[in-house]
């Protein structure tokens with residue numbers, strides 16, 4: 001087994017997005033990570049549902065939508081209709097995380113709960129029975145190109161232990177600062193999906209970077 005790779009289009013060439021997406025799909029990336037930023041939960045603004053609709057037309061990859069938005073309930077239906085396969089909502093962004101996850105599942109797609117570096121795994125334990133994926137932020141959300149926080153490895157191990165003890169089968173995803181070294185560390189702790197933005201889209205050879213992530217996590 002190897003880690004599944006989810007290139008983040010935040011680091012792609014926006015004017016040649018179709019090309020950059022095809023490149024990672026042909027290189028074996030399983031998911032495409034789409035960062036949605038509302039200018040409030042995080043300072044930046046990025047990618048509305050029309051982008052997901054357009055990407056759906058050109059890609060068969062699993063479209064992995066990371067909603068960095070306050071009250072994400074307001075946007076779930078639109079992103080599901082646009083063709084998202086997975087929608088992730090931040091624990092910190094809503095008073096009603098359980099209801100938001102129910103809303104996602106109501107569309108027949110995968111539901112993901114996301115935690116910031118400052119949020120403990122114990123806070124999301126009550127919803128772990130109902131999620132398909134847990135995203136452990138390995139940087140503070142909002143920007144690409146930040147440094148991986150090694151302290152987050154312990155959270156991955158804790159989630160992996162809960163998964164085994166309770167018989168859950170959610171994926172564990174990391175997002176932020178992924179490279180071959182940090183992805184290997186996360187994989188060894190139990191991560192099953194790595195989002196990689198700047199590491200993959202380094203303008204040199206995205207296919208080689210994906211191959212490297214697969215190589216270092218090959219069992």
Ligand SMILES: O=C(CO)[C@H](O)[C@H](O)COP(=O)(O)O
Nearest residue numbers: 141142144145176177197198
């Ligand atoms: O959610 C995100 C930022 O909030 C991005 O997915 C993340 O930053 C990916 O970029 P990089 O791999 O360059 O760290």
Ligand SMILES: [Fe+2]
Nearest residue numbers: 035066175195
């Ligand atoms: Fe992200």
